[in-house]
Amino acid sequence: MIRKLHSILGLSALLLVVVLAITGVILSINPTIERSQASVMGTSAITVAELTGNLASRYPQIEQLQRTPSGTLIVFYTDNNQAGADRIDPFTANTIGPYTITPFKTWLKNLHRSYLLDTPGRIAVALGALVMLLLSISGTLMLVNRAGGWRYLFRPIQGSTLSQRLHSQVGRLALIGLLLSAITGLYMSLETFEFIPDHQTTEPAFPDQVDGGEPAAIASLAALKAIPVSELRELVYPYPQDAYDVYSITTQQGMGFIDQSTGQLLAFEPYNSRQKIYEFIYMLHTGEGLWWLALILGLSALTVPLMTWTGIQVWWRRRRAIPRISNNSKAPSADSVILVGSENNSTWGFAENLHNALNSAGYRVHTAAMNKLADTYPQAKRLFILTATYGDGDAPASAKQFLKRLAEVADTPSIPFAVLGFGDRQFPKFCGYAQQIADALEHKGWPALLTTEMIDRQSSQTFARWGEAIGQEIGTPLTLDHTPPQPKTVTLQLAERINYGERVQAPTSVLRFKMADQSQHTGWFQTLFKTSKLPHFEAGDLVGILPPGSAIPRYYSLASASVDGVLEICVRQVQGGLCSNFLHNLNIGETIEAFIQDNPQFRPASGKQPIILIGAGTGLGPLIGFIRNNKSRHPMYLYWGGRNPDSDFLYEQELKTYLSDQRLSGLNTAFSRIPKDSGYVQDKLLTDAEHIRALIQNNAQILVCGGRKMAGGVVTAMNDILAPIELDVTALKAAGRYREDVY
């Protein structure tokens, strides 16, 4: 609901908001420029009488003296019937230069205030400000929902695509500035259209009693002697040769008149509270008189074009991900029910795939959002729940009402159910919501068709395996082959291979690829623009490789960054594994089709804190990439486990080089298949517990890469190590200090 409002508002008022923001950015620079040119310090020590006295000799015919909120002093005068305006120095009364308002500045202000369209334009500006306000509020609520609660609002942003992360990250930074601009802008618009009473203090009435005698020298006027320059806003001089005219003065406090002969203040009207409020709001909106605020507002407004662009991308991706479920049976007649819990719609693609597979096998399938749980499914023999997890282990949007609905529906008939969770292991509560649902159904007494399965980062392979298991349960083979939309592939050529592990039955290869020879491509684009450069990637990102004969990509962690000039992966040959065998049989010069999937969560944090790298087997891949690129000699400690140092000590020589050139601060290895002192990497961690605790207390970040079993063992060992300092892996994960890349 909130997201819908956010998207509709953002898309429909896109142009209004972007124009307001861009003009606002340019206008926000003014107060800083003015402030840098104006002399402000010390102006409370000189009086308006002194200043005007000094000015009198330089400008015989002054009409008006103005001081802007930024402190610029402007004198308006006539000289030989020619009107002029100069900026002046408050201390010496010297002319700094002519005062001009460029037509561009006027045009820009009008564009910002009315889109150059007078009253209709002012109404549109008011709407623009209102939309900005609603976008900021709905955006904040979405950020809170995304983080899993207000208290987690400033946690590191995790998950989702680059545009989503940018949208959330930048929005969070700019929020206060945007809210302030929107609220204050709206207030001023409301006043323009008299929804709020006019703020103007009524000018005091022209004084009845004016002395009318010979005008005194301005420097001698008592009222002006009492006003410091820092408090002046405007002084309008009397009409020459009119002894009964007076000076009109406006200060920070109010307005009044001064007798030009006696120098007395004749009438003074202090500002009313409405005017004070308006001026405060005006200052908050323009930053006039507060140059640093102007810069903050300007920087916040500068994010609006970026937010618009990333917002459109997010919206488009979500839209594209919603499938149109065909042959969707009605709930009362369906024998199979699929309920979907999704926030960003990718789970719907998996649900559609299951729906189609069941339909083709002759089942009558009803697919709907989890929020639409019906009171009863009279014909249903099985219920599938496919759900993502959002926030901090919470329900995604299309499942928010599910548990409430479940509590309302009749307990019987209970339908055999299977829950399939979609999540990301980087989050402390991996597939937490799927687990909650499975527990709730079990608690209600519904029988489980299959134990709950959890899919990490939309793995097509795990989904296909789950399909096989479901097929066996229902007695109909099911082929599930959904792959989320992938980037375009590039052709890579094997340039180098180093083999390890044959002797310990763990054949493992380090494979280095380059872009394929472009002359082999037939496309005119490639011929014309020979793009032999690798796509951009960092160590720890993933490469998706499509093995021949399969549309499902297999992902490998990258051991190099594109700046290294090669794409390097570390692959263990798995018995019967389609892709690992394909790669192991690949000859130098042969090619693969691949694409990059960025994985920004799995990277060493920037900063000076130590990094603890933990891995086993091919998990060393991305870790060696981090060490290789550790040019700034960040303290990095590696804990790694293999089988036998004589056979599968991957990157042994390279690691020794990094130790000696200090890219690596400490190396701890464990080998499981040696006669003496054998062990696993987690054993090595426990032996070194003291050191690890010290590093953690020094703010260390932990990056773990390798198989699931090893990662589980590392979590147990780390929890033991952390217990004495009252920490655990869950707390470190929540703070973004424990990251895993597990397969």
Ligand SMILES: Cc1cc2nc3c(=O)[nH]c(=O)nc-3n(C[C@H](O)[C@H](O)[C@H](O)COP(=O)(O)O)c2cc1C
């Ligand atoms: C802000 C955010 C919070 C998330 N929180 C969790 C979480 O707590 N546990 C988890 O396992 N996955 C979490 N995920 C990962 C998603 O559940 C996962 O990417 C899922 O495939 C998204 O499916 P959807 O596109 O249908 O919403 C989170 C993702 C995002 C963007």
